[in-house]
Amino acid sequence: MRLLRCPSCGFPAWLESLECRACGAPMMLATSTLSMVEVPGAVDDHGTPLVACVNRSWGCNWSLRADHPATACFSCRLTRRRPDADDTVALERLAETGKAKRRLLVGLADLGLPVEPYWLVDGGLAFDLLSSQSGQGPVVIGHAGGVITIDLAESLDALREQLRVTLGEPYRTMLGHFRHEVGHYYQWQLVERPAGSLLDECREVFGDERASYADALNRHYASGAPAGWETGFISEYATMHPWEDFAETFAHYQHI
Numbered sequence: 190m191r192l193l194r195c196p197s198c199g200f201p202a203w204l205e206s207l208e209c210r211a212c213g214a215p216m217m218l219a220t221s222t223l224s225m226v227e228v229p230g231a232v233d234d235h236g237t238p239l240v241a242c243v244n245r246s247w248g249c250n251w252s253l254r255a256d257h258p259a260t261a262c263f264s265c266r267l268t269r270r271r272p273d274a275d276d277t278v279a280l281e282r283l284a285e286t287g288k289a290k291r292r293l294l295v296g297l298a299d300l301g302l303p304v305e306p307y308w309l310v311d312g313g314l315a316f317d318l319l320s321s322q323s324g325q326g327p328v329v330i331g332h333a334g335g336v337i338t339i340d341l342a343e344s345l346d347a348l349r350e351q352l353r354v355t356l357g358e359p360y361r362t363m364l365g366h367f368r369h370e371v372g373h374y375y376q377w378q379l380v381e382r383p384a385g386s387l388l389d390e391c392r393e394v395f396g397d398e399r400a401s402y403a404d405a406l407n408r409h410y411a412s413g414a415p416a417g418w419e420t421g422f423i424s425e426y427a428t429m430h431p432w433e434d435f436a437e438t439f440a441h442y443q444h445i
């Protein structure tokens with residue numbers, strides 16, 4: 190992870206910083222250089238003026254080119270579905286979840302992984318960030334066809350802690366969810382879709398992903414991980430199905 194600094198005084202900044210903790214100067218992230226720049230008045234590495242994301246009042250500190258037709262930054266635009274405008278409780282959780290999503294995206298950029306948005310390519314990356322407590326039915330966390338769905342209600346610490354203990358998952362944070370689900374996205378996008386030798390190698394390491402997922406799920410929740418799983422898997426959940434093995438391993442790779 191890179192060291193960020195205030196563009197005015199050079200004091201270290203967090204990835205989420207909206208203003209400097211030392212001099213108070215407002216700042217935003219220039220995504221082309223992954224550095225903090227001043228608000229307003231900054232230009233990108235091509236000299237194009239940058240403006241703050243329209244969701245800055247909701248805590249988003251990313252920027253976009255002033256000549257871009259959108260008003261929201263790349264990260265915010267990746268959110269395809271969000272809570273209704275009058276659901277302020279869910280919107281506050283959306284803002285909190287946005288931090289984890291931006292941290293995910295910076296990590297992916299650091300790893301040199303492509304992020305092709307859903308509005309440019311079929312099966313491109315999108316996020317449906319919805320709340321199971323909005324009264325519009327359950328929200329199932331998962332990945333399908335490029336779309337990562339996250340339950341914003343899980344950003345409630347108490348609920349997350351309760352689930353974490355119940356499900357025996359030590360790294361059940363919002364960032365952990367994102368990193369796991371994006372693992373499913375990349376396995377599908379970079380390994381399964383192109384097929385070829387990479388898919389054969391992947392099956393050798395993680396197993397054959399064509400195994401029945403429903404059967405694996407039932408088996409896992411009925412009898413748990415096999416004895417001695419620690420020697421061959423990164424987590425108990427990874428033992429369930431080759432897809433989960435890949436996603437858990439991919440998430441762990443991003444954590445370290």
Ligand SMILES: [Zn+2]
Nearest residue numbers: 195198209212
């Ligand atoms: Zn400063």
Ligand SMILES: [Zn+2]
Nearest residue numbers: 242249262265
């Ligand atoms: Zn934004």
Ligand SMILES: [Zn+2]
Nearest residue numbers: 369373433436
């Ligand atoms: Zn999974």
